[in-house]
Amino acid sequence: MERWGRNLRDECIGHVLLYNERHALAVVSEYVDHFNDHRPHQGRQQRVPCHNSSHML
Template identity: 50%
Template sequence: MQQARNLAADLGMRMKSLRFLLRDRDGKYGAAFDMVLEAEELEVILSAPRVPRMNAHCERIIGSIRREMLDHVLIVNEAHARQVLAAYRRHYNTHRPHQADSNYRLMPRNGPTPQCTTSTPAECCGPGSSAA
């Protein structure tokens, strides 16, 4: 409970711009913890049960979105954010050939794929090579 109070005090006025808190189901967060945050008008969302690595997956996708999209676009409002995220989702799920061979085969090729003729991938795809 004291942790929630400290969080609310540290965030101060910025707390008003927050709407959700995603937390895991650890026993150290009790009902009192949630009540303090709900008093600050935050909706507490629990992670899925028995998914210990969920936070790592969430952090990875959020980091990807931030680095690949939000660092390059100035978001004006919520409608614009939804539009940009929808475009990124399409790109992330369809236009990234390194995800799987099946996705790569579906994409049109503009030229021949560079073939590695050396013995190790580091020599073929290392810095300064034409395949990298």
């Protein structure tokens, strides 16, 4: 969890001016979607954690 929090801070929040709590929640939500669905990971075959297994060959 500490590593993910550091990633969130370094890759997202550190580059965005947050106006209020609602804006912060929207930015973090979008980052979480990107992190889990689009960003390459050092896992099996560089797949993201939420990959769709029905697309496997």
